[in-house]
Amino acid sequence: MSAQDGATLYIDGAWSAAGDGATFAVTDPATGAVIGKAADAGAAETREALAAASAAFPLWSAESAYTRADVLARAHTLMLDRAEELARLMSTEQGKPLKAARAEVGYAADFLSWFAEESKRVYGTTIPSRRREQRFTVLRQPVGVVAGITPWNYPVSMITRKVAPAIAAGCTVVLKPAEQTPLCAAAVFEVLHEAGVPGGVANLVTTSRPAEVGDVLLDSRAVRKLTFTGSTEVGKVLAARAAATMKRVSLELGGHAPFLVFDDADPVHAAKGAALVKFLNTGQACICPNRIYVQRSGYDRFVAAFTERVARLKAGPGLDPASTVGPLIDADAMAKMEDQVADARAKGASVLAGGERAGNGLFFQPTVLADVTPRMRVYREETFGPIAALIPFDDEDEAIAMANDTDYGLASYLYTTDLARATRVSEALRFGIVGINDINPTSAAAPFGGVGDSGLGREGGARGIDEYLDVKLVGQVLG
Numbered sequence: 001m002s003a004q005d006g007a008t009l010y011i012d013g014a015w016s017a018a019g020d021g022a023t024f025a026v027t028d029p030a031t032g033a034v035i036g037k038a039a040d041a042g043a044a045e046t047r048e049a050l051a052a053a054s055a056a057f058p059l060w061s062a063e064s065a066y067t068r069a070d071v072l073a074r075a076h077t078l079m080l081d082r083a084e085e086l087a088r089l090m091s092t093e094q095g096k097p098l099k100a101a102r103a104e105v106g107y108a109a110d111f112l113s114w115f116a117e118e119s120k121r122v123y124g125t126t127i128p129s130r131r132r133e134q135r136f137t138v139l140r141q142p143v144g145v146v147a148g149i150t151p152w153n154y155p156v157s158m159i160t161r162k163v164a165p166a167i168a169a170g171c172t173v174v175l176k177p178a179e180q181t182p183l184c185a186a187a188v189f190e191v192l193h194e195a196g197v198p199g200g201v202a203n204l205v206t207t208s209r210p211a212e213v214g215d216v217l218l219d220s221r222a223v224r225k226l227t228f229t230g231s232t233e234v235g236k237v238l239a240a241r242a243a244a245t246m247k248r249v250s251l252e253l254g255g256h257a258p259f260l261v262f263d264d265a266d267p268v269h270a271a272k273g274a275a276l277v278k279f280l281n282t283g284q285a286c287i288c289p290n291r292i293y294v295q296r297s298g299y300d301r302f303v304a305a306f307t308e309r310v311a312r313l314k315a316g317p318g319l320d321p322a323s324t325v326g327p328l329i330d331a332d333a334m335a336k337m338e339d340q341v342a343d344a345r346a347k348g349a350s351v352l353a354g355g356e357r358a359g360n361g362l363f364f365q366p367t368v369l370a371d372v373t374p375r376m377r378v379y380r381e382e383t384f385g386p387i388a389a390l391i392p393f394d395d396e397d398e399a400i401a402m403a404n405d406t407d408y409g410l411a412s413y414l415y416t417t418d419l420a421r422a423t424r425v426s427e428a429l430r431f432g433i434v435g436i437n438d439i440n441p442t443s444a445a446a447p448f449g450g451v452g453d454s455g456l457g458r459e460g461g462a463r464g465i466d467e468y469l470d471v472k473l474v475g476q477v478l479g
């Protein structure tokens with residue numbers, strides 16, 4: 001059996017269908033066409049996956065770091081060998097333009113190689129004691145079975161960003177991907193299988209009923225860690241439930257990124273950067289700027305350059321080379337775009353580009369709203385779509401205050417050529433990530449994560465593996 005036959009459950013090293021044979025349809029958001037089916041797991045299959053992960057833990061956690069590293073390194077090579085196939089599947093299942101899908105596969109593979117290396121660097125420490133005869137040693141040990149829950153917007157890299165550090169640390173995993181993108185998840189697990197990840201170490205449970213599977217994962221005492229990427233709303237519910245069994249939690253949640261353009265920066269250069277990162281993944285990325293603040297003296301030049309660039313973007317199917325922006329993921333996302341634009345219009349914003357659906361289906365025109373104010377929904381809510389909100393400001397203090405006027409705290413950006421200002425503002429921004437003249441401040445080698453309602457913990461970088469390790473103090477008195 002292979003993942004392609006609707007048998008997308010990967011449990012204990014083997015592909016299978018749901019116990020009752022149930023499947024759910026997977027569609028292409030660009031056309032609405034059914035492109036495949038996935039196994040629709042429930043509580044029983046989730047328990048099987050948990051049993052497999054629990055059984056595999058003693059052996060995998062005792063395995064040498066070099067063996068774990070070799071497996072991940074093979075997965076890295078295999079994923080790159082298969083990059084084109086994976087990127088095409090991603091464009092079809094999730095909608096992003098092929099170029100962006102190729103970039104995501106590269107980013108996803110980076111986590112495999114980064115954590116292959118990091119597995120060899122799980123160092124302990126020794127601590128001097130006040131007593132001559134006493135020794136303190138600090139060990140870092142795998143937390144145990146991990147439950148991973150991932151979103152649809154980055155359907156390959158969000159999986160490797162969790163599974164790679166978990167298995168590098170010696171943990172075993174049960175992963176539940178988003179119901180919109182189970183086929184990408186199965187393709188990642190095919191890579192892990194072929195790379196030689198032993199049975200039970202990494203398990204995949206696809207479902208159209210996330211709460212049913214999620215409840216089993218969250219209520220299980222065997223699961224010692226929840227790692228979740230998705231909305232703040234769902235993240236809070238899951239974190240509360242995880243508290244009953246005192247699981248460790250990492251939460252990568254929503255964002256509401258500010259993008260500050262100071263008058264010492266070239267407004268045309270800043271407009272180019274803002275347009276690139278705003279419409280990344282059709283605006284469906286947690287690091288997309290949601291509020292673009294421009295200092296008043298440069299506002300008109302910025303608005304003109306930005307609007308001209310946005311008007312050139314073309315919404316269309318991801319596999320069409322002419323498309324620079326893909327479809328939205330579903331009808332709810334479309335309704336949110338229409339509501340945010342209508343609300344902003346009614347409260348006095350001007351629509352300088354787009355503002356409407358683009359033809360039939362789930363395409364929305366890349367949109368520019370000027371003179372947005374704090375009373376508008378787009379100013380407060382995570383948009384998660386192709387709408388750019390522009391807001392003028394007068395001075396640095398006002399810009400910082402407005403940027404920080406949100407409960408979210410993931411990514412933030414500023415454009416300036418003044419070195420002291422860059423330092424001052426980056427220190428004052430209450431966000432987990434700041435890009436200074438940099439629209440891509442992310443890498444597998446760097447810590448990614450937010451503060452406030454954007455979540456807890458960091459993924460990637462040297463700290464990424466810590467999320468999967470417990471610290472144990474061993475004190476010894478020499479006899």
Ligand code: NAD
Pocket residue numbers: 149150151152153154176177178179210211212213214215229230231232234235238251252253254255285286382384410449450454455
């Ligand atoms: P979502 O919260 O609706 O879903 C995320 C995952 O949670 C999916 O797998 C879904 O099936 C699952 N889920 C939903 N309800 C559940 C339940 N009751 N029990 C168990 N699982 C449940 O989010 P989404 O719409 O898929 O993703 C978009 C959100 O993700 C945005 O808010 C975005 O900002 C955020 N995101 C954050 C990051 C980050 O790194 N901070 C990265 C990507 C996306």
